[in-house]
Amino acid sequence: MKRASLIAAGLLAFGLTAARAESGNSGTTVTVEPPPATNADVNVKPPPGSGVNVNVNPAQPDPTPPSAGAPGEPGNAPPGSVEVNTSPASTVQPAPVVAPRQPSVMPPARVINANTAAIFGGVTEATVPVQPLPQPGYYQHSPVQSTSNTWVGRLGTGLLVGGGFEDFTNDNLRSMTGGAGSWNARAIAGTRQFVGVEAAYVGAARGVEALGVQSNAVLVSNGVEGALRLNVPVVLRSRQLLEPFGFVGVGWSRYQITNTNVNTSSLAGNDDIMSVPMGGGLAYAIGRFMADARFTYRATYYNDLMRTGGNLNNWGVGTQLGVSF
Numbered sequence: 001m002k003r004a005s006l007i008a009a010g011l012l013a014f015g016l017t018a019a020r021a022e023s024g025n026s027g028t029t030v031t032v033e034p035p036p037a038t039n040a041d042v043n044v045k046p047p048p049g050s051g052v053n054v055n056v057n058p059a060q061p062d063p064t065p066p067s068a069g070a071p072g073e074p075g076n077a078p079p080g081s082v083e084v085n086t087s088p089a090s091t092v093q094p095a096p097v098v099a100p101r102q103p104s105v106m107p108p109a110r111v112i113n114a115n116t117a118a119i120f121g122g123v124t125e126a127t128v129p130v131q132p133l134p135q136p137g138y139y140q141h142s143p144v145q146s147t148s149n150t151w152v153g154r155l156g157t158g159l160l161v162g163g164g165f166e167d168f169t170n171d172n173l174r175s176m177t178g179g180a181g182s183w184n185a186r187a188i189a190g191t192r193q194f195v196g197v198e199a200a201y202v203g204a205a206r207g208v209e210a211l212g213v214q215s216n217a218v219l220v221s222n223g224v225e226g227a228l229r230l231n232v233p234v235v236l237r238s239r240q241l242l243e244p245f246g247f248v249g250v251g252w253s254r255y256q257i258t259n260t261n262v263n264t265s266s267l268a269g270n271d272d273i274m275s276v277p278m279g280g281g282l283a284y285a286i287g288r289f290m291a292d293a294r295f296t297y298r299a300t301y302y303n304d305l306m307r308t309g310g311n312l313n314n315w316g317v318g319t320q321l322g323v324s325f
Helices: 002-025 114-120 151-155 171-176
Strands: 042-044 053-056 082-085 157-168 180-189 195-207 218-231 234-236 240-258 270-286 289-301 314-324
Touching: 157 171, 157 289, 180 218, 180 314, 195 240, 218 270, 240 289
Parallel strands: none
Antiparallel strands: 042 053, 053 082, 157 180, 157 314, 180 195, 195 218, 218 240, 234 240, 240 270, 270 289, 289 314
């Protein structure tokens, strides 16, 4: 049986060989031509940002056959040079741009004053000062120094000079002398307080019309005084001050007859006395300017100028101008 099978297989192989030889010796030639290559170029552009690249070019076959693999993997595209790239573009996303912070200016807190709080109710809030922003291109000058917030400004001080008129109250002395012109230089402290002090240099000169002295004789006085001052300061707008005041103090003065070589009158050549000045006036100040007008009465002690006896009490009016601090 085995031998019969081998013989049948040999006969079948021989018949196939003979059939091929006859076909090759026939005069019929069959030529198969491929279809002409087309120049069609199909480019499909995906929407922006999708990252898909689709290029279809049938005129250029892929020289490299696709490799076997699972569907959807690279190299498994069908013939025809169709390349499908579905991988997203590996681009680096730029860092987000942050807008620069703008400097903010806090508005001042709403201030509820005492009257508003009393009427509508509320709590008084502290004022928050807001510094103005510097303007470019301009030099920032430093603020002018003011003494209004210093202890000198709160106390109130002044330097004044002035003059006036004065006369004796004793009738016998008045009959031998005339009215006197007076002068003074004064320093004041406490003009913005209820209590202040003064220190002054005072002087006066008057003619002498008495028997026993030359006609051009002059009675001159020079002295110093200190006084306690009581003030009623009234502060007005624009840094103005209107102040009634009163004062009382103590002083020393020296009287002397000059411009005469002969003195046989009832007046001594000189005398040192103690005085008690008292009076009142009105002061006014605006900015650095200050002025006052006053009436002064001086009681005198240890009077020896009149040989016949008598005091040197006197009164006077005057005005002063100066500066305040």
